[in-house]
Amino acid sequence: MDRNQTTTGPMTQTMIAGFLISAGFPMACLTSMIEPLRAANEIHGRDVFHWRLLSEAGGQVTSSAQIGFETDPARAAEERLDYLILLSAPTTRLADPATAATLRRRARHGTVLGAVSGGVFPLVQAGLAPGTPIAVHWCYQAAFEAAFPDQAATEQVLEWRGPVITAAGAAAAFDLALLMIEQRLGPELAAEVACWFQHPVMRRGDVAQAVPALIGADPGAELPPLVARAVRLFSADLAVPVPVGEVAMQLGISPRQLERAFKRATGQSPSRYARKLRMEAARQIMLYTNDKVIEVAQAVGYGDAQTFGKHYRAAFGKSPLEDRAQINLFRVEGNLPVPST
Template sequence: MTKSEIQQIGFLIFPGFPMACLTSMIEPLRAANEIAGQLRFGWKLVSEDGSKVTSSAEVSFEPDCALAEAQALDVLFLLSSPGSRFVHEKASNGILRGLQRHGVTLGGISGGVFPLVRSGVMEQQRCSVHWCYEAAFRAEFPQVDAADEVIVTSGRCHTASGAAAAFDLALRMVEEVFGADVAHEVACWFQHPMMRGEGVRQRIPMQESPDARFPDLVARAAALFSQHIEETTSINEVAEALAVTPRQIERAFKKATGQSPSHYYRALRMKAARQLVLYSKDSFADVAAAVGYASTTPLKAHYSAAFGVSPQEDRARINSFRVRDNIPVPSV
């Protein structure tokens, strides 16, 4: 087999990248080579300067080369947290644009879509954005079409929302090279229940009711709440839109979620606020306005009640911890 028949895939890793996204792509590609008995996928790790990179799990990786030395790649995926930036931004972004001009397919997994878009290679293209980063992404890139689909291919760019989506994307690559039978066997090896393709929307976790599902009224009300984060709505307005009484919504939420609709709504707004605090450079006044608060004072009080830390403390600690005091910082 000639070298040109091997699809060479690079993984550009940034400090604090989610390790699961890397293994979720490499393992199915490795398994496909073994099952088919052919070496059709090769891969190498790349960092900006070629030095060791530590993942969000504090596991260190030795890259094969620096970005400037990444040659003969067919695909290059960026893996990072949302706040990751190149040390030498102008030069490294230029290298990415040059690779794209020379036919390399680029991609971003999870938070990797942030440096991918910052590089300038995603002009007027759609990309998959994990739901926990959506508010921060839209704040920084209002001109980019952020999709809630697990995988998006736009032009010659592939984006996937997280580690599970990365596995699906790898299976699709396997299917294109080896066929559906090998892709199916790879999925079976890893007990992966189904291969999701483009057009499949992300599933956002919700607190389950005792019978493991939201009743229709609660689901419809929750959808309206989620659509009114910046321009807030009231229980009365939601009830009017759904042609029910506020009391009906109160009872339904209490039974299904164990909390009032107002507390559920506030939790949605706090989750959006936390995305902006952790993954954007917006001022706290701008964060407050983005989630429907006229000033920072009530935002800070509700934020502290929800997460046990103030917005200032949360932002200050983002680069120093992944999980502390039972407060998770997403790395998906």
């Protein structure tokens, strides 16, 4: 079902949503979907929306906030599901091939598959979204593109293309739930649910994610247009760094003008800011993939691991392998210091 499909009026058939959760999943994303559906039932005066918590093996699954949720095994859930949404940490992959087969079978029988936040990783890994643009949270984008170079990733808060839906974080998950409510019960009730939670605007699939641009700046601040255009040029292909002079030439200004514009907007030189972009992308790949250090270095435009390691340590206070070892230690001990987006 395409979210842009028009209907002659609100539908009142019961909608059943399954949430396939894995250890370390972002709890905020789950509650951001369930709570609007619950509120819609209350306002409407009838249980139009039902939901089920599923996991690969069933039993208790612990969220990123270290709170456990009881689940049913995904393979044992035989009832109809209109939607089946994957929620997980970005390091999660489906452990049992039979789970992916179950999801594909459901898709063939009309279940809309989707994912929120890190759930896009197991969704694509299992081959459940071939050729479908995926909304990937900005903090996972470099890691996602490194893991799935042939999968289209977008910067939108939502992507709803036919039978696959993806949302880039908890707020986007709330918007997704509102769209489900709008389809079933109409725009007026969806708007009332949004107002219940003081959610000011129901975003659709044509809104780009908000991305932090300036360290220490006002969260609402935006880069000046000239600097933003330069950042897009620096970011276009991190594996092939673009010289400052070439960026200035493409913008029709001198390198000195570009330098002054960056200093005013960011407090950094263009080259320093471009290196920061490359280091942030490198850290994503180190933390959320198993790529070798030299492969990560090459992915962000370094020809040797030594220089890459020097810049990485300067940026994050530890070497790439030390950073990965620390994050893996946290995971083994049950902590997940990754964004619960």
